Amino acid sequence: MASDDLVKRKNDHLDIVLDARRADAPTATGFADYRFAHCALPQLHLDDIDLSTRLFHKPLSAPFLISSMTGGAARAKTINRHLAEAAQHLGIALAIGSQRIALQSGNDHGLTRELRQVAPDIPLLGNIGAGQLREREGLDWARRAVEMIEADALIVHINPLQEAVQGGGDRDWRGVRQAIGALVKVLEVPVVVKEVGAGISPAIARALMEEGVSVIDVAGAGGTSWAAVEAERATSETQRKIAMAFAGWGIPTAQAIQTVRQALPDTPLIASGGIRDGVDAAKAIRLGADLVGQAAAVLHSATASSQAVIEHFETVIQQLRIACFCTGSLDLAALRQAPLIE
Amino acid sequence: MASDDLVKRKNDHLDIVLDARRADAPTATGFADYRFAHCALPQLHLDDIDLSTRLFHKPLSAPFLISSMTGGAARAKTINRHLAEAAQHLGIALAIGSQRIALQSGNDHGLTRELRQVAPDIPLLGNIGAGQLREREGLDWARRAVEMIEADALIVHINPLQEAVQGGGDRDWRGVRQAIGALVKVLEVPVVVKEVGAGISPAIARALMEEGVSVIDVAGAGGTSWAAVEAERATSETQRKIAMAFAGWGIPTAQAIQTVRQALPDTPLIASGGIRDGVDAAKAIRLGADLVGQAAAVLHSATASSQAVIEHFETVIQQLRIACFCTGSLDLAALRQAPLIE
Amino acid sequence: MASDDLVKRKNDHLDIVLDARRADAPTATGFADYRFAHCALPQLHLDDIDLSTRLFHKPLSAPFLISSMTGGAARAKTINRHLAEAAQHLGIALAIGSQRIALQSGNDHGLTRELRQVAPDIPLLGNIGAGQLREREGLDWARRAVEMIEADALIVHINPLQEAVQGGGDRDWRGVRQAIGALVKVLEVPVVVKEVGAGISPAIARALMEEGVSVIDVAGAGGTSWAAVEAERATSETQRKIAMAFAGWGIPTAQAIQTVRQALPDTPLIASGGIRDGVDAAKAIRLGADLVGQAAAVLHSATASSQAVIEHFETVIQQLRIACFCTGSLDLAALRQAPLIE
Amino acid sequence: MASDDLVKRKNDHLDIVLDARRADAPTATGFADYRFAHCALPQLHLDDIDLSTRLFHKPLSAPFLISSMTGGAARAKTINRHLAEAAQHLGIALAIGSQRIALQSGNDHGLTRELRQVAPDIPLLGNIGAGQLREREGLDWARRAVEMIEADALIVHINPLQEAVQGGGDRDWRGVRQAIGALVKVLEVPVVVKEVGAGISPAIARALMEEGVSVIDVAGAGGTSWAAVEAERATSETQRKIAMAFAGWGIPTAQAIQTVRQALPDTPLIASGGIRDGVDAAKAIRLGADLVGQAAAVLHSATASSQAVIEHFETVIQQLRIACFCTGSLDLAALRQAPLIE
Ligand SMILES: Cc1cc2nc3c(=O)[nH]c(=O)nc-3n(C[C@H](O)[C@H](O)[C@H](O)COP(=O)(O)O)c2cc1C
Ligand SMILES: Cc1cc2nc3c(=O)[nH]c(=O)nc-3n(C[C@H](O)[C@H](O)[C@H](O)COP(=O)(O)O)c2cc1C
Ligand SMILES: Cc1cc2nc3c(=O)[nH]c(=O)nc-3n(C[C@H](O)[C@H](O)[C@H](O)COP(=O)(O)O)c2cc1C
Ligand SMILES: Cc1cc2nc3c(=O)[nH]c(=O)nc-3n(C[C@H](O)[C@H](O)[C@H](O)COP(=O)(O)O)c2cc1C
Numbered sequence A, B, C, D: 001m002a003s004d005d006l007v008k009r010k011n012d013h014l015d016i017v018l019d020a021r022r023a024d025a026p027t028a029t030g031f032a033d034y035r036f037a038h039c040a041l042p043q044l045h046l047d048d049i050d051l052s053t054r055l056f057h058k059p060l061s062a063p064f065l066i067s068s069m070t071g072g073a074a075r076a077k078t079i080n081r082h083l084a085e086a087a088q089h090l091g092i093a094l095a096i097g098s099q100r101i102a103l104q105s106g107n108d109h110g111l112t113r114e115l116r117q118v119a120p121d122i123p124l125l126g127n128i129g130a131g132q133l134r135e136r137e138g139l140d141w142a143r144r145a146v147e148m149i150e151a152d153a154l155i156v157h158i159n160p161l162q163e164a165v166q167g168g169g170d171r172d173w174r175g176v177r178q179a180i181g182a183l184v185k186v187l188e189v190p191v192v193v194k195e196v197g198a199g200i201s202p203a204i205a206r207a208l209m210e211e212g213v214s215v216i217d218v219a220g221a222g223g224t225s226w227a228a229v230e231a232e233r234a235t236s237e238t239q240r241k242i243a244m245a246f247a248g249w250g251i252p253t254a255q256a257i258q259t260v261r262q263a264l265p266d267t268p269l270i271a272s273g274g275i276r277d278g279v280d281a282a283k284a285i286r287l288g289a290d291l292v293g294q295a296a297a298v299l300h301s302a303t304a305s306s307q308a309v310i311e312h313f314e315t316v317i318q319q320l321r322i323a324c325f326c327t328g329s330l331d332l333a334a335l336r337q338a339p340l341i342e
Helices: A003-018 A073-090 A100-104 A113-118 A138-149 A160-165 A176-186 A202-210 A226-233 A237-244 A253-263 A278-286 A296-304 A306-325 B003-018 B073-090 B100-104 B113-118 B138-149 B160-165 B176-186 B202-210 B226-233 B237-244 B253-263 B278-287 B296-304 B306-325 C003-018 C073-090 C100-104 C113-118 C138-149 C160-165 C176-186 C202-210 C226-233 C237-244 C253-263 C278-286 C296-304 C306-325 D003-018 D073-090 D100-104 D113-118 D138-148 D160-165 D176-186 D202-210 D226-233 D237-244 D253-263 D278-286 D296-304 D306-325
Strands: A053-055 A058-060 A064-066 A093-095 A124-129 A153-157 A191-194 A215-217 A269-271 A291-294 B053-055 B058-060 B064-066 B093-095 B124-129 B153-157 B191-194 B215-217 B269-271 B291-294 C053-055 C058-060 C064-066 C093-095 C124-129 C153-157 C191-194 C215-217 C269-271 C291-294 D053-055 D058-060 D064-066 D093-095 D124-129 D153-157 D191-194 D215-217 D269-271 D291-294
Touching: A003 A073, A003 A100, A003 A226, A003 A296, A064 A073, A064 A306, A073 A093, A073 A113, A073 A296, A073 A306, A100 A124, A100 A138, A113 A138, A124 A138, A138 A153, A138 A176, A153 A176, A160 A226, A160 A237, A160 B306, A176 A191, A202 A215, A202 A253, A226 A237, A237 B306, A253 A269, A253 A278, A269 A278, A278 A291, A278 A306, A291 A296, A296 A306, A306 D160, A306 D237, B003 B073, B003 B100, B003 B226, B003 B296, B064 B073, B064 B306, B073 B093, B073 B113, B073 B296, B073 B306, B100 B124, B100 B138, B113 B138, B124 B138, B138 B153, B138 B176, B153 B176, B160 B226, B160 B237, B160 C306, B176 B191, B202 B215, B202 B253, B226 B237, B237 C306, B253 B269, B253 B278, B269 B278, B278 B291, B278 B306, B291 B296, B296 B306, C003 C073, C003 C100, C003 C226, C003 C296, C064 C073, C064 C306, C073 C093, C073 C113, C073 C296, C073 C306, C100 C124, C100 C138, C113 C138, C124 C138, C138 C153, C138 C176, C153 C176, C160 C226, C160 C237, C160 D306, C176 C191, C202 C215, C202 C253, C226 C237, C237 D306, C253 C269, C253 C278, C269 C278, C278 C291, C278 C306, C291 C296, C296 C306, D003 D073, D003 D100, D003 D226, D003 D296, D064 D073, D064 D306, D073 D093, D073 D113, D073 D296, D073 D306, D100 D124, D100 D138, D124 D138, D138 D153, D138 D176, D153 D176, D160 D226, D160 D237, D176 D191, D202 D215, D202 D253, D226 D237, D253 D269, D253 D278, D269 D278, D278 D291, D278 D306, D291 D296, D296 D306
Parallel strands: A064 A093, A064 A291, A093 A124, A124 A153, A153 A191, A191 A215, A215 A269, A269 A291, B064 B093, B064 B291, B093 B124, B124 B153, B153 B191, B191 B215, B215 B269, B269 B291, C064 C093, C064 C291, C093 C124, C124 C153, C153 C191, C191 C215, C215 C269, C269 C291, D064 D093, D064 D291, D093 D124, D124 D153, D153 D191, D191 D215, D215 D269, D269 D291
Antiparallel strands: A053 A058, B053 B058, C053 C058, D053 D058
């Protein structure tokens, strides 16, 4: 695909997701089915609650990750700068959007060492599509994706549904698993594999572990629906209808987390897909997540300013802190044991 | 019933069903209760997915059947031509609507060998009401119904609810089972039995198997509701009220398929009744269907052009293909094993 | 209570119930939870279906009872005549409304032998409130209630909720059970006991059997809500609020029938309370009812003409007949065995 | 916090709660899941039903408590007078709102012995926040809170969620449990501990019992949501968003009562949080409550007149009486055994 088309597509994505309802999945994340047993006597100071954790040997002040988002040219550059400044300020992890355009064309969209200089202390994650790994330059691109931003890890996104419903999407998924396995063997940083909103099942999670993947991000259903987004972008009625039938497809995020955790008790897990606030985040952690990712929910702030992103996450972090407080949990380990009701 | 009345009735049916909400059942098909476990790593090429199957020793490119629809005179002729051209082009099966008018009056509504010539390679199914089989000319009509279009099989529809709520409907269903049994013995082509939107239970399916029927189409509740259609056509308030009480009557399609399949592990089964898209089709197949039929959903296109019908089914087939892709299923046999969640 | 007040109250009741939504219970009857397994091959003639049954040694053409309704003066007379003419024409049972005014004042509201002459062949049931039985003239009134219309049986209604929320209602229910027991011993016709829309539990049903009662009408929740009716009639905001809290009170009709039948396998049972049509009636019979009663649903027709009442019940009876047809049931005994799904 | 700010805050609370929907929890109390088996033959006189009970050795005519509500200055004084007059007239218990302002500033808002003189015979309960108990003057304040109104008991409210989402709220909850334990040891009257709308779990209830607390008021979710109230009061968008994520937080009242009762069979329990009427009250008692409290539901009347409060409770008490009547319960002990259905 020509780079110009790619840029146009990414710009469309931004516009559709920013116009909230157009990208919403007609599926629930499943978090509403869970409720914490309120702790009316927390024997702690709210400010003492320790949300800190580690990712790739770097400390995080709270278990959050800004999930990968790409956008076209100019906007992407601005968005990435806002996100990087905010992540550095907040001490949370940042996953940049797909580096495909930057790798394949001259235009780097701000995905350079300068980004790393803006955010020197946080885990910074590169992003590449699984399909590209199979190409001749695949491993080379992966290495460059890491170097380009001095990434701590590389996210490989697997998005078969999105590719299938997207005009010109990649329909050949043979060899993808093997390509991930090959990458893991040679890359110097850990590999994270994520979906983009349809979820990862226990069976796929196990397969990825067998390939040596370090971290899994379930990116489940209930938030941004790429089938809905691609339906909005469709250039023909046929294409639109094909995509719309899948707007509700996928494994709800709460269920993906819970079942993958059950199957893989020790794998580092990221929960994303429709996380609205810190109460959802608390439930995701309670159900088995180590880290919680947000994409669409932070996009609006990301287009505005780094300050807006900071405020967004301060809000979400404070909500998570209060959820810990009201379950009597001094830290995330305690939250993981907090009793649920019903 | 005079042939003119029959034609008028069939024209009314078309108009009511085309005006969508008037024919909708206040009952769910039940497919929404099922959800596939998304396969984020399908190890296949979308275009390699093999949806082909066979019906009556003829190959089908995809497991679809255009379900029987009759209409009055001129329109029926046009509709049938569109459907036949499309089915031939697509390589899917076509069931024509009831041949009663064509058999009992001079007017054939285009249900002739010309239709077969338009669609030489596909399974073409004739259609007759079960009640007519008991008449003196019953077996003769059945044979002529097959010959008239060189049908590969004859569908016998059993629609006691529709007859009961319809002014002048056939209320005598004694001997119908025996007449089906007698037909099976003498007809040279296989006999398919279907309902028209109220579903077939395991007990009835077993009885039909005992009579030697080859294929069952459950035609369950959740799509076109004939009680609702007849209520719209009612000429008196009494008749309308009688019919409306049954608008929600019947066995939901998903449940009909699942329970009949459980009772009859080896019987060829068609799922129809409220199938909206290829995702519903995938679920129907997962629950036990061999073939999936659509009537109302294709009617609008059928009145327009064969191209419109082709586009309709290309959409549905592509959706089914993507559902296979996103469950990692290379063919229908694999789809039948795809894990469901919850 | 003065007779004038009683007449006024009864007139209010009619007006409120006629203005449908004002009397509706915010509770479901529970029939929607049940669904018949459709029989697509009924081996019978719709017209051969035998809905006949017997009540108090008299034949009924169908298992229906027009449930007790009182109204003030002139209207009551008209309503009763319409109902009696219709019941006689249809061959179904008629329960007249409370005979209290007729017994205690001069005005008989048409509840006389003339009524019986209009309907000589059907089971005609008198009606009296349980509370009145305890009064000095109690047994005398009961006997006169029967004689007045040559009733085949006497209904005793027990309505503690209605009395409790009604201005000037009877709040003393001591000795009511004993009074019913005493009545049963001396009355020459069978005694039926019914609620008026809050239902009868298995425990109460057993107690009534111990007192020698012949028939129970569960008159459950889901149809006319007397708490809602009395709230509409309330003369003070306090009274209105007290009543409204009970608009949803009671045992849903489907549940009352099922649990009482389970507790008392052989007791003649009438199902009433929110029966809308013949499909509800079929479900009530399937769950254990011998007879099905309707009050509010027939009131509108009753104010119009006997012809309107006839048409109403012809509709409901035809619906029940079709429900039998579509479950393959030749008679009510067969319907009681018809398979339910889910 | 300066006393003026406190007064302003309390005034805001009143306004927001009076404007009903603004304070409503998007959570159900859970009472709608329960339904009594109607008793159609109550062998008692409605007026004989004995709702009386005892609290702190004082008789109550009915098991009701006016739950704690504070308000700013002038209004609080009026409200408290209305409530005290009504409670005395009705013979029910009165819990006054937090005495913090009265204790820490000169202004007593009518929380003086005069209040006790208006209501000499009823259980009068003081109210203090758990956090204040830890301050140097804590025990002293507690004693003065009791003396100030000659209280029969002191309520200690524990409201960690409200404090956490409120600008300037108390975030340090260390030592609160111990402070309650210390208070219990020295205070001459019994100590009641309550939440304010998020509920008390069995684990917290057990901890409170270990500290020697006499009575627990679960104050569960489903009524006034303090997160929603504080969101309405928020001065920044961030604060508003933080609070709103918790509008649905907490243990539904019905569930809190049932699980705490199961864990502590003999502890005196108060049910509050979203009790709308006497039917809810009856269910709360059936599920294990000894007393039922209402705050928001009575606030409107409380601002009007003592007569309005009396009428409010006469309504609720009559509803509870009728619920006893229609379950055949002569007293609260019998109501606790009344059969539920489903
Ligand atoms: C505008 C936008 C662009 C995205 N681009 C990428 C991408 O380049 N690579 C990727 O792995 N995921 C991408 N995603 C997916 C997200 O990382 C995330 O998995 C998904 O949106 C679900 O999370 P959410 O519901 O919080 O949005 C994008 C999401 C959005 C909203
Ligand atoms: C306009 C129309 C005409 C129909 N005519 C026939 C018919 O002649 N014979 C028959 O067996 N079924 C007939 N059907 C029933 C369909 O074949 C099918 O069983 C039913 O409509 C349920 O499928 P659907 O929900 O996809 O419409 C007709 C349906 C429609 C909508
Ligand atoms: C207007 C009206 C008057 C009624 N009067 C009486 C009565 O006098 N005696 C009685 O036993 N029930 C009376 N009922 C109760 C009905 O017999 C029946 O039990 C109740 O309304 C539930 O049935 P439904 O939902 O079909 O209305 C009356 C009902 C209505 C609607
Ligand atoms: C306006 C208002 C003021 C309140 N002030 C207090 C208070 O000072 N102390 C306290 O313990 N609870 C206070 N509450 C909480 C109530 O006592 C009660 O626990 C809570 O509102 C749930 O009950 P409800 O749903 O009936 O309102 C207040 C409630 C309201 C509505």
